[in-house]
Amino acid sequence: MHTAFRPAPTATPNEDAGRTGVLLVNLGTPDAPTPAAVRRYLAEFLHDHRVVDLTRWLWCPVLHFIILPLRSPKVAKNYASIWTPEGSPLLALSQRLVNGVARALPGVDVRLAMRYGNPSVPDVMRAMEADGCRRFVVLPLYPQYAASTSASSHDAVMREVMRWRRQPELRLIQDYHRDAGWVAAVAESIRAHWAAKGRGDRLLMSFHGIPQRFVAGGDPYAAQCRASAEAIAAALGLGENEWALTFQSRFGREPWLQPYTDKTLxxxxxERAGTVDVVCPGFAVDCLETLEEIAAENAHAYVEAGGTALRYVPALNDDAAHVDALAALLRRHLAGWSDA
Known part of the structure; x- marks a missing residue:
């Protein structure tokens, strides 16, 4: 007697596959604008070999016995000058941005983590895993790739999943320095600034610096900053002589990427250059380096040197165009994951 053939049942989604999560990672911030909190934050930050790649036996004594005792009180004062009722601007603005991206990606678990400080990458990833996330897209909030920022964020993710018995699927986004939506958003923010305040005599695009030897060793950061600036200038219809690119926030005595922002200003x-508009396209949200270093310290130095005024163009923060650009970028990287 022959057994009748029965087709296999229709496949059903694998419930065990879990949810999809998006982790947006920013640099980090002290928990409070106090010397003790800043010292804890700087210690973690400056211990990262991606940030300072000196031999540990040489660097650690210098860090703990010279740099941290001397710099922490000064940096704490700088943080205090920009602290808000919501706390750290970088943390508050990053969370608003992440909230906007989450609303634009229904069905996806979107959360914020900080590479240094809180909420930490391990804590956030463990919470997402406990809530059922089995797939992660990781987006460091740095448009231009640098080993000391983007790669360091990826390092933190990989170190965490190395501890997991069941490792998740991972997609790591390196950069978005020429993403059309992001470029358009930056250009529009500059146009809005000009529409509200009039166009300045010069436009400066200031990016965070890194040591020159990092680039000599193969880091694409400088080339990506130049490509970003050129794309933004093209979107604004600017000629080569209508804008300039510089690098800020250098630390230590070795040569960093040039020209330097402060020296240029x-x-x-x-030269009595008049009114200068400064935009910082490498920063996703406003932070110490934009609000204090550019909008306060460098603005004062520029006027002291003879300039008329320095006007800072705010970062994109949680602007709708910024949210839309990041959401569109993430949708492309989420493609193929059914629940996303």
Whole structure:
């Protein structure tokens, strides 16, 4: 007697596959604008070999016995000057941005983590895993790739999943330095600034610096900053002589990427360059380096050197165009995961 053939049942989604999560990672911030909190934060930050790649036996004594005792009180004052009722601007603005992206990606678990400080990458990833996430897209909030930022964020993710018995599927986004939506959002923010305040005499695009030897060793950061600036200038219809690119926030005595922002502004001040508009396209949200270093410290130095005024163009923060650009970027990287 022959057994009748029965087709296999229709496949059903694998409930064990779990949820999809998006982790947006920013640099980090102290928990409070106090010397003790800043010291804890700087210690974690400056211990990262991606940030300072000196031999540990040489670097650690210098860090703990010279740099941290001397810099922590000064940096704490700088943080205090920009602290808000919501706390750290970087943390509050990053969370607003992440909230906007989450609303734009229904069905996806979107959360914020900080590479240094809180909420930490391990804590956030463990919470997402406990809530059923089995697939992660990781987006460091740095448009331009650098080993000391983007790669360090990926390091933190990989170190965490190395501890997991059941490792998740991972997609790591390296950069979005020429993403059309992001470029358009930056260009529009500059246009809005000009529409509200009039166009300045010069436009400066200031990016965070890194040591020159990092680039000599193969880091694509400088080339990506140049590509970003050129794309933004093209979107604004600017000629080569209508804007300039510089690098800020250098630390230590070795050569960093040049030209330096502060030195350029001092020279422009001596030249009586008039009103300068400064935008910082490498920063997703406003933070110490934009609100204090550019909008306060460098603005004062520029006027002291003879310039008329320095006007800072705010970061994209949680602007709708920024949210839309990041959401569109993430949708492309989420493609193929059914629940996303």
């Amino acid at each position: 001092e020279q422009w001040g001596r």
